[in-house]
Amino acid sequence: MIQNPTPIPSPIRMPRVVAGLAAAAAAAALWLASPFVPSSRAAEAGVVIAAPAEDLPPGAATTERAIFAGGCFWGVQGVFQHVRGVQRVLSGYSGGTAPTAKYDAVSSGRTDHAESVEITYDPKQVSYGALLQVFFSVAHDPTQLNRQGPDHGRQYRSAIFATSADQSRVARAYIAQLDQARAFRSRIVTRIEDTPSFFPAEAYHQDFMTEFPDHPYIVINDVPKVAELKRLFPSRFRDDPVLVKGGDKTVPAGS
Numbered sequence: 001m002i003q004n005p006t007p008i009p010s011p012i013r014m015p016r017v018v019a020g021l022a023a024a025a026a027a028a029a030l031w032l033a034s035p036f037v038p039s040s041r042a043a044e045a046g047v048v049i050a051a052p053a054e055d056l057p058p059g060a061a062t063t064e065r066a067i068f069a070g071g072c073f074w075g076v077q078g079v080f081q082h083v084r085g086v087q088r089v090l091s092g093y094s095g096g097t098a099p100t101a102k103y104d105a106v107s108s109g110r111t112d113h114a115e116s117v118e119i120t121y122d123p124k125q126v127s128y129g130a131l132l133q134v135f136f137s138v139a140h141d142p143t144q145l146n147r148q149g150p151d152h153g154r155q156y157r158s159a160i161f162a163t164s165a166d167q168s169r170v171a172r173a174y175i176a177q178l179d180q181a182r183a184f185r186s187r188i189v190t191r192i193e194d195t196p197s198f199f200p201a202e203a204y205h206q207d208f209m210t211e212f213p214d215h216p217y218i219v220i221n222d223v224p225k226v227a228e229l230k231r232l233f234p235s236r237f238r239d240d241p242v243l244v245k246g247g248d249k250t251v252p253a254g255s
Helices: 021-033 073-080 103-107 128-139 165-180 216-232
Strands: 064-070 086-094 114-121 158-161 191-193
Touching: 064 073, 064 128, 073 086, 073 114, 073 128, 073 216, 114 158, 128 165, 128 216, 165 191
Parallel strands: 158 191
Antiparallel strands: 064 114, 064 158, 086 114
């Protein structure tokens, strides 16, 4: 187990992990036995859903941005870092203002922020609609209101921060499409928030899944999501994640 040199956020996520596999296993056992761990979707299979009937054309731009919130940003970042055509994924905070865009403030639940990811992507390799399909299918459960698995509060809400009117239109149409098709057992509660604020999270949050793959929270909640991405979207899956701290590992156009 890699020892985390920084404070592990929130007792709901995990107590601080000490060095050693035995200590990590013991921490995981205690965490699983805690009242904060419901029967969550974390270990369940991804949901097979249709692609959006309406999507954005590639256009002339070489890069576009998408901002999604779907619970703990560690796992959402980890999923999208394995999507072909994605050039960078930053963990951060959206929906609030700059002065309170800090982990301690956001995790208190008293700000308007949600933990989010900012995805920079090549629209000629992956469309906005394809990113939405991954977001709803494997990155999180869009039917959970103000929570994801063991994490509770508005800071873990399901939200799409549209960076344009076209993104907002496509996202709303896709939610309506999925609800009409009854793709999920419950209605989608994802909010479309048309103020696309984004403030990068602290450095120790970036690339967390890659840096701490044996962290019990990651093993239990997030590694299965990446496995489901590979299973359900094999043509979109890339083995090597594009990392914030690891330099440019983007896939060249046409490769």
